[in-house]
Amino acid sequence: MAPRKQREIFDATLRLVAERGYDGLTVEGVAERSGVNKTTIYRWWPSKAALLGAALVESDVLGFTVPDTGSLRGDLVALVEGVRRLLTEPPGSDIAVAALAAAVRHPELDGRRFFADRFARERAVFERAARRGELPGSADPLLIMDLLAGAVWMRAVLRGMKVGDDFATQAVALVLDGVHRPG
Amino acid sequence: MAPRKQREIFDATLRLVAERGYDGLTVEGVAERSGVNKTTIYRWWPSKAALLGAALVESDVLGFTVPDTGSLRGDLVALVEGVRRLLTEPPGSDIAVAALAAAVRHPELDGRRFFADRFARERAVFERAARRGELPGSADPLLIMDLLAGAVWMRAVLRGMKVGDDFATQAVALVLDGVHRPG
Numbered sequence: 001m002a003p004r005k006q007r008e009i010f011d012a013t014l015r016l017v018a019e020r021g022y023d024g025l026t027v028e029g030v031a032e033r034s035g036v037n038k039t040t041i042y043r044w045w046p047s048k049a050a051l052l053g054a055a056l057v058e059s060d061v062l063g064f065t066v067p068d069t070g071s072l073r074g075d076l077v078a079l080v081e082g083v084r085r086l087l088t089e090p091p092g093s094d095i096a097v098a099a100l101a102a103a104v105r106h107p108e109l110d111g112r113r114f115f116a117d118r119f120a121r122e123r124a125v126f127e128r129a130a131r132r133g134e135l136p137g138s139a140d141p142l143l144i145m146d147l148l149a150g151a152v153w154m155r156a157v158l159r160g161m162k163v164g165d166d167f168a169t170q171a172v173a174l175v176l177d178g179v180h181r182p183g
Numbered sequence: 184m185a186p187r188k189q190r191e192i193f194d195a196t197l198r199l200v201a202e203r204g205y206d207g208l209t210v211e212g213v214a215e216r217s218g219v220n221k222t223t224i225y226r227w228w229p230s231k232a233a234l235l236g237a238a239l240v241e242s243d244v245l246g247f248t249v250p251d252t253g254s255l256r257g258d259l260v261a262l263v264e265g266v267r268r269l270l271t272e273p274p275g276s277d278i279a280v281a282a283l284a285a286a287v288r289h290p291e292l293d294g295r296r297f298f299a300d301r302f303a304r305e306r307a308v309f310e311r312a313a314r315r316g317e318l319p320g321s322a323d324p325l326l327i328m329d330l331l332a333g334a335v336w337m338r339a340v341l342r343g344m345k346v347g348d349d350f351a352t353q354a355v356a357l358v359l360d361g362v363h364r365p366g
């Protein structure tokens with residue numbers, strides 16, 4: 001398929017999922033909006049889940065850069081900031097929230113692999129921190145990321161509340177220093 | 184409407200949402216399964232969101248008891264355990280996850296009010312802890328609950344991973360004591 005045609009199909013897919021959610025996404029709708037025949041689309045992507053998966057990978061809307069600020073605190077704040085932007089800044093956030101919420105019920109969207117791939121890259125932050133002596137051997141990086149990324153999801157998506165500019169700093173401070181921080 | 188009839192309608196609603204998700208829930212499907220005429224159902228609940236909302240309230244599937252164990256740590260572990268059970272133990276978890284994921288895209292399900300009501304009750308745990316001198320004045324109860332409840336959502340629902348028996352204890356220890364805990 002010509003790259004320009006493919007880009008039009010992917011654009012239409014992402015716009016539709018942002019507007020209507022995963023259940024409102026149909027290959028018919030993508031065909032109509034992109035001007036490409038439905039049977040052509042099905043020849044390349046056997047289901048709407050496959051089509052959305054390909055569009056997400058291509059668009060890099062779920063992509064992120066692993067930060068390397070020189071400190072565990074700085075890196076974690078940057079990671080949380082990235083999750084905050086992903087889940088709150090349209091139009092990307094409409095796509096991300098719709099796709100991730102749909103992945104809960106549609107295993108073919110492979111949400112688990114997305115989160116596993118992401119964590120495999122986030123590990124670098126913890127490995128560097130351990131080498132710098134910033135992380136005790138007992139620390140559990142997966143639990144730390146569950147708390148931090150989960151807090152953004154909870155605040156922004158489930159509570160539907162504004163996530164302030166200082167959210168990342170405060171959430172990271174709580175996890176690194178605890179409620180009973182000294183001083 | 185006779186209480187028994189209403190109970191059959193609510194049961195059918197919750198079974199359908201657990202099996203098919205929110206988008207697979209239809210008033211037609213509820214009518215068929217409960218043996219009650221569709222127009223009768225619409226006379227009482229004007230939309231499937233209203234019907235599901237009423238069924239959830241009635242069933243108490245999202246209900247919880249505010250713990251009072253005598254310590255902040257004990258209360259938080261009990262709260263996290265409650266969220267873990269809500270999100271992982273079928274059949275309730277199928278209903279809860281489907282309804283909460285749907286609330287992200289369907290404001291008429293009023294997910295925000297659910298979370299606000301829940302937090303209003305969770306506050307009691309923090310007020311008692313403050314009176315016992317267990318919580319510094321700078322502590323942010325909403326952020327603490329976002330981290331803890333978000334971590335369960337992240338681990339169980341988004342990552343689709345098993346949430347171990349010690350998850351609640353470890354998550355609460357991390358938030359209360361921090362990564363850099365003494366000792």
